[in-house]
Amino acid sequence: MKTYQDQIGNVLGLKKTPLRIVSLVPSQTELLVDLGLKDSIVGITKFCIHPSSLRKEKTIVGGTKTINTEKIKTLQPDIILCNKEENTKEIVEACLKIAPTHVSDIFTIDDVIELINQYGEIFDCVSKSSEILDDLTNKLTNFQQFIKGEKTIKVAYFIWKNPWMVAGNTTFINHLLELNNFENVFRDKERYPEVDITKRSSVDAILLSSEPYPFKEKHILELQKKLPNVKVILVDGEMFSWYGSRLLKAFEYFKTLRNSI
Structure with missing residues (x-):
């Protein structure tokens, strides 16, 4: 055994x-x-x-x-x-x-x-797991080279509405935000806290995840009324929270995302 x-x-x-x-x-x-x-x-x-x-x-x-x-x-x-x-x-x-x-x-x-x-x-x-890991390592190294020269952007990553909830510290999402050179403005909170975004004065962009709550364009408009000077973007939640082989697709997505902010 x-x-x-x-x-x-x-x-x-x-x-x-x-x-x-x-x-x-x-x-x-x-x-x-x-x-x-x-x-x-x-x-x-x-x-x-x-x-x-x-x-x-x-x-x-x-x-x-x-x-x-x-x-x-x-x-x-x-x-x-x-x-x-x-x-x-x-x-x-x-x-x-x-x-x-x-x-x-x-x-x-x-x-x-x-x-x-x-x-x-x-x-x-x-043999197959090694192949996936080699590919993952290469893509990660390439992305780390890409992100080196990118500026730090302060973000809030929302996962839920009613109540509004974000990804805080000690989450895989927060780890990937850091990898993207995004500074999570709620990193002082653990896991997935309820928050009031209007009480955070310093945020450059709000990321609305496609899962588990299915954020849509209407939610962008709702938040921009409250925070007119903050960029609000829909992001693919699978890229930020699905680990395993999904990461093989994530790094190219992250490059595109960074270029859009």
Whole structure:
């Protein structure tokens, strides 16, 4: 039996390479497909939208916060993949009673690299995981060279409305904002706090994420009435919050975004 320690310190034992996977995290589902493991996926969430055909081909076992444990049991998974932020403690505990459960915990790109390495070992696809990591490293290095000469821009990154909520410190989003040489004006707050943007006098741009709240053009107009001197932009939330292989597309997007501000 091989043992692995996940990113929250839990140890899981596997007698063989898992051939039946239930993934409860959309970005990790996408990563599995890019690792060549599509045929091994038996269960996903309703939010696992990449690739778009997947929800027609696999069993949907719920969302990221609510799951149907009976559905998962009938799939007889060899492993269940969770994330500390995306899934609740109760979900993880329920999954542990069904099959070995791996929980990721992502704050930085280094954590992403660790996760991809772990998946390579667990699912016996080291060659493909190494290929993805080489590509990721090259794209990251290229972007770091690009961003060197770019000025610091003070931003607020909104994820929700009614109440207005932003990405604060100790989040993967904040890490990517810093990588973009964006200064998060709410970095003094933890996680995803409710805020009043009108009380922050120094902000250059407001970034409205496409997820989890589906911000639209009308919300730009709403905020610009309150803050006429601040640039308000819609941004692709997947690029800022989906880790794994989505990052391979993110850095070119970040370049375009920087050039638009």
